[in-house]
Amino acid sequence: MGFRKVMENEVVLKTVDHAALKTNQALIILLVILAYILNNLWLVAVVGLMMLGGTLLGKPAFGFVYQRFLKPLGWVKPEVLQDHPEPHRFAQALGGVFLSAGTLFLLISQAVIGWALAWLVVALAAFNLFLGFCAGCAMYYWFNRLGLPGFGKTPPEGTFPGTRPKARI
Numbered sequence: 001m002g003f004r005k006v007m008e009n010e011v012v013l014k015t016v017d018h019a020a021l022k023t024n025q026a027l028i029i030l031l032v033i034l035a036y037i038l039n040n041l042w043l044v045a046v047v048g049l050m051m052l053g054g055t056l057l058g059k060p061a062f063g064f065v066y067q068r069f070l071k072p073l074g075w076v077k078p079e080v081l082q083d084h085p086e087p088h089r090f091a092q093a094l095g096g097v098f099l100s101a102g103t104l105f106l107l108i109s110q111a112v113i114g115w116a117l118a119w120l121v122v123a124l125a126a127f128n129l130f131l132g133f134c135a136g137c138a139m140y141y142w143f144n145r146l147g148l149p150g151f152g153k154t155p156p157e158g159t160f161p162g163t164r165p166k167a168r169i
Contacts, residue, residue, distance in 0.1 A: 013156055016083040018164060019076050020067070024060035025129040028095065032122050036115060041106035044118050048099030055093040058085065083165050084153040091128075091136020095121045138162025 028047060035043035047061075054061030070076040102117030128134045141161035143151035156165040 013082040013165075014085060015080050016085050016088065017066075018079040018081055018083075019071070020060050020063045021088055022079070022129055023066035023070060023076060024054075024062045024092070025125040027062040027065060028125045029122050029129065032099070032118050036118065041103055041114070044099055044106065044114075045103040048096050048103055051092050051096030051099065055089050055096060058089060060088075061092060061096075081165050083156060086153050087137035087140035088134070090140040090151075091134050094136045094139070095125065132164050134162045 028051070031043060031047045035041070035047070050061040054063070060066070066076060071078065098117045098121050102114045102121075105111075105114035105117065107114075124135050138161045140151055140153070141155050144154055155161045159165045
């Protein structure tokens with residue numbers, strides 16, 4: 001399994017705009033809370049599908065809000081860091097799966113389970129947005145340490161798994 005062996009195969013870090021990730025997290029939190037207030041399972045479904053679609057496209061689900069509006073208006077400044085995009089995509093996919101499962105539970109009248117899954121996504125997105133710790137990213141890096149296929153990146157040097165890297169562009 002060897003942690004050292006995986007590190008030898010690692011690709012160079014890329015640039016990741018963490019402001020786009022933060023915008024994504026803020027909109028996920030806002031929209032899922034709105035869905036709960038309105039008791040609207042379809043909004044939960046849309047957010048989950050957006051997250052899964054963003055994962056497939058390799059972009060934050062709501063990154064377009066940042067790119068088209070917030071960044072050009074100067075309301076949110078770029079925070080470009082040397083990082084791996086893969087753990088962030090994995091975290092987004094995980095959130096999308098949880099919201100999709102939550103939607104299914106809401107559809108079959110299992111509201112407690114459905115909303116619990118939705119609130120778990122809200123809590124983890126808030127933890128990332130406000131405290132800078134990405135649980136999905138940490139899972140990705142732990143899976144890497146276990147040698148699981150598809151999890152080929154290690155945390156940037158000097159970074160605890162799941163926390164934001166320090167290296168700015």
